[in-house]
Amino acid sequence: MSDLLIGFQDVLHPATLIWVAVGVTLGYVLGALPGLGKATGVAVCIPLTFYLGPVAALGMLIGIAKGSAAGSAVSAILLNTPGEPSSAPTALDGYPLARQGKAQKALKMGLFASVIGDFVSTLVLICLAAPLARYALLIGPVEICTILLFSLTFIGGLSGNSMTKGLIAGAMGVFFATIGLESETFVSRMTFGLLELEDGIALVPMAIGMLAVAEMAVQAGNVKVLDSEGARITDGASRNDRVVLASEWRRCLPVIARGTLIGSVVGILPGLGASVGSFLSYGATRKASKTPEKYGTGMIEGVAAAESADNAVVPSSLIPLFALGIPGSVIAAILIAAFILHGLTPGPLMFQQQPRLVADVYAAMLCASVILLIVGYTGQRLFAQVIKAPLRLIIPGVLLLCTVGAYMETSSVFSIYVMLFFTVIGFFARKLDFSFVTFLIGFVIGPNLELSFRQSLQLLDHNAMNLSKHPIAVVFILLTVAIVWWIGRGKGPAAGERHASAGQTPEKHVPTNS
């Protein structure tokens, strides 16, 4: 604890604090711009880290991660173009809210949920990093496999108006994720001789095409309607539409708490990632709700659930890094490089050898949470004006940013083709009312499920009886069976929804939300 106080003394120095603020601001702005996100921010900042001191460099990188996770909610809410897949659930309810003239309310809720999730998860990291990481190691491929299987049942809850279409979309997601080198025999699957496909379809360009560009295409076909509607949205006519009311706080706080918990747990576990966190949190909130059919039409809880989990994943994915030296996410891998760059070896030894540096980084992370609140609150007023701009001005800009974002990660034009390919799929998914959220779930979970299943087969020595040594896995298998049975009996959330959702005005023109 005394270390942490010294850490704050070090970080609250203007020369350090300014870099943390630069990181958060950059991350937030990049996240808020559709198509750009973490990947872009990190690419911009890696060269900079060479010239900064270790605390400033690490603070800036962590700031980018936190900022972009929160910022991606902005484009999801205002334009229905989530910059990263983890914000796709945010758009489900955030965009309808924005079209109802409650953009500022949704943005604020998203930001508060992000900051709370982020701050609490950071505290978890600081207090419990070492013991939690040790415990997380007990979760091996066998357990992960069953957890992923369980997560797949959420397709049932998120598949929109038709369960069958939701399942088809989910299966398509799994299918596209099988492209690339197979992990055991190293046979290329469906690459058609294209070297670029050996590593599979990259998540970022796929998600940009599917979520952002396709949405722009649909909106372009609807310009007149949307614009005349946009003109009528008198943003902030009543104060109740601009701020988060006390009653909404009461409804959202448990949701945020659950989202933070889910996000933190997902972050610690290897191989799940931010998207799984926000999908799970959104799905769980909907399941727990008394009115699941209202989700997708502008429920503020939906925004809170997705955003709190999305941001809670960021600090907790650093737990394996700090406690064990294992990168749990892309940002963590980059942070390892930044540590090594300054001659430090990440891992348990760091606590003994560099307690002051660890304390500094912790303090920087807590400061970043607070800065995020300030930056986000100020930035939102500016970003919220976007909703009044006519689409003919917005669409070209968004397309440009999307193209840049798709290109950035791999520096390759091929990624832009991937983006365009999935734009076509995303366009038809929207027109034919197939859920792209279940597609994403399939795409993200499918390959991990396959790999962990193959790993489990080997680890269990090809003998199902060995499962008895993995009680956690058995619990999740039983849960999965129970939920499938529950959905199959028609009591699942998707069943009641067939009658809902068509009545809302904003939904009629944008049949995109599943």
Added chain:
Amino acid sequence: MYTITKRGLLHFVAAGLLGAVGFGHTALAADYPTGPITMLVGYGAGGQTDLVARATAKVMAGELGVPINVVNKPGAGGAVAARDIAKAKPDGYTMLFHSNSVINSAPFIMEQVNYTPEDFEYAGMITAYQVGMATQKDRPFNTITEYVDWAKKNPGSSYGALSPEARLYITEIAKQNGLDVNIVPLKSGSEMINALLGNQVALAFSGGIHYRYPDELKTVSALTTFRHTSAPDVPTIEEEGYPLGMDSRTTLILPKGTPRPILDRLAGALKAAETDAEFAKITEAANIPIKYFGVDAANKEMRDSYAKNKGIMQRAGLISN
């Protein structure tokens, strides 16, 4: 300040002429370099190779007096970036910093990759990968020979493999000794560390990052032709009677036809990294030994290792020709 010399005047005229014709920096090799250099890295940002590449670029940029832009171009283990280099202009302004495994072992493993050492030029090598087999500190074996005895008594044990080479090693050892080992596929180095620290596997193939965990993990065998700097007491796999040592080194790879003076100039700048204090600090923290090779040594190493790896893969039945 400026005194006009004959040489300076010639440069001026030459630059003017070239500029007029429209060639930016494709000036004479003697002037090289006159503009920024692009350094491709075939892996994403944040990995070990990326880290060494950026540290190298910093030293070389200081030596050459021009900026070096590091561009990550991941894909197919570096084969995508290598293909770009094969097509690039051989003027020394585009180069690839990558493990030479993309040329000396990827062609035997990936159907779409067919490079030979003759398809590129090499301006030197700077670090070596400490590829080895690692296990938990408390396992009762310290060498491959001891592991084989242990695995005979413990059939159905698990081995973590993250590449075709990793599978090759264990299949060869298992074949020769009649072992029953389950090969667990792993996707990345961090997954491998997870599997080892979580006691999921009894042995795993490591690209060298297990050296970051001296308290928990130990090296059982060096899968290289040399003993590892980080574990000088651990025998290599060849010392234990399996001729399977395959070396990989970070190499400066350039398009075929790059003039020799340019390669020498780059090699000279690369050599500065060998003794650079900051470079040493970074590689030491990452447990990466510095082993500098100049142009000729790098060329020889490329050809020798290619021939050797080809022999190993042929004997293992991975390739037929």
